Amino acid sequence: MQKFQMTVLGCGSAVPTSWHSPSGQLVQHHNRQFLIDCGEGTQMQMIRYKVKQTNLNHIFISHLHGDHYFGLIGLMNTLHLMHREKPLHVFAPKDLYEIIHTQLRLSETTLHYPFELHPLEDYKKGATLYENEYMKVTLFPLKHSIAVWGFLFREKTMPPNIDKAFVKRYRPTIKQIHEIKSGADFTIPGGKLIKNEQITIPAPLPRSFAYCSDTAWLESTAHFVKGVNLLYHESTFDNSREELANITLHSTAAQAARVGLKSGAKKLLLGHYSARFKKDIEILQQEAREIFPESYLSNEGETYDI
Numbered sequence: 001m002q003k004f005q006m007t008v009l010g011c012g013s014a015v016p017t018s019w020h021s022p023s024g025q026l027v028q029h030h031n032r033q034f035l036i037d038c039g040e041g042t043q044m045q046m047i048r049y050k051v052k053q054t055n056l057n058h059i060f061i062s063h064l065h066g067d068h069y070f071g072l073i074g075l076m077n078t079l080h081l082m083h084r085e086k087p088l089h090v091f092a093p094k095d096l097y098e099i100i101h102t103q104l105r106l107s108e109t110t111l112h113y114p115f116e117l118h119p120l121e122d123y124k125k126g127a128t129l130y131e132n133e134y135m136k137v138t139l140f141p142l143k144h145s146i147a148v149w150g151f152l153f154r155e156k157t158m159p160p161n162i163d164k165a166f167v168k169r170y171r172p173t174i175k176q177i178h179e180i181k182s183g184a185d186f187t188i189p190g191g192k193l194i195k196n197e198q199i200t201i202p203a204p205l206p207r208s209f210a211y212c213s214d215t216a217w218l219e220s221t222a223h224f225v226k227g228v229n230l231l232y233h234e235s236t237f238d239n240s241r242e243e244l245a246n247i248t249l250h251s252t253a254a255q256a257a258r259v260g261l262k263s264g265a266k267k268l269l270l271g272h273y274s275a276r277f278k279k280d281i282e283i284l285q286q287e288a289r290e291i292f293p294e295s296y297l298s299n300e301g302e303t304y305d306i
């Protein structure tokens, strides 16, 4: 099975603390790496957790509150200093273009590599942002004080594998292999038919990961992230601060858990913790588990299999 993992680089919210970093997550699928959000210090977290920055070609920024992108210019400058030449694709709100270019212009920095900004406003909800032969990344709407999007990483349904003993014995041609993978039966010399299911092994079920950045509780989210293996949903506050969550358009851990339950997710990761919490952070997990038992606190440096 191909590698499909997510590493938390930061799970704190906007006010800095010495115990959490602002938002940043690294998704690894097969031999590709994707960064989601890039709060201040994200590149330092990447260095700390031994993430190779040169393998990074695609970055997704959920919204333009500083704790989700203030680390981007630093990371981009480092890639420039490392003489990167291949393009860096950044999927982000359109105004990020002006922000980055203003910083580059005033510091008289001409990047060695193309900075390709793909404005999220250009995509309809559910549209594909990125795709390769194994998986794709789509976006979905969330609800916050400024425009914000969530991201869904979903593997494609792969064709079945062909039984090795069969290949060795009957040596099918490339054309026949393609036909078998598409569901065809196989006729052996002499005319006997072998059914497709006798010579194929179904591919593993496609896995998925959803990232729900800053958002108020939103009915539609469960629909967009239906059945994901791993759901990250912000949980800035506990139940006692539900009113504050509603005012600031953030979520409580219990609201995140309701999304987990409604969506049929297998596992929920909580994060984007308010700076108010320190050792008493367990309350978020407790309140979430009352609704959705498979709820867990995320932690910097932890890698989760998807």
Ligand SMILES: [Zn+2]
Binding pocket: 063, 065, 144, 214
């Ligand atoms: Zn925000």
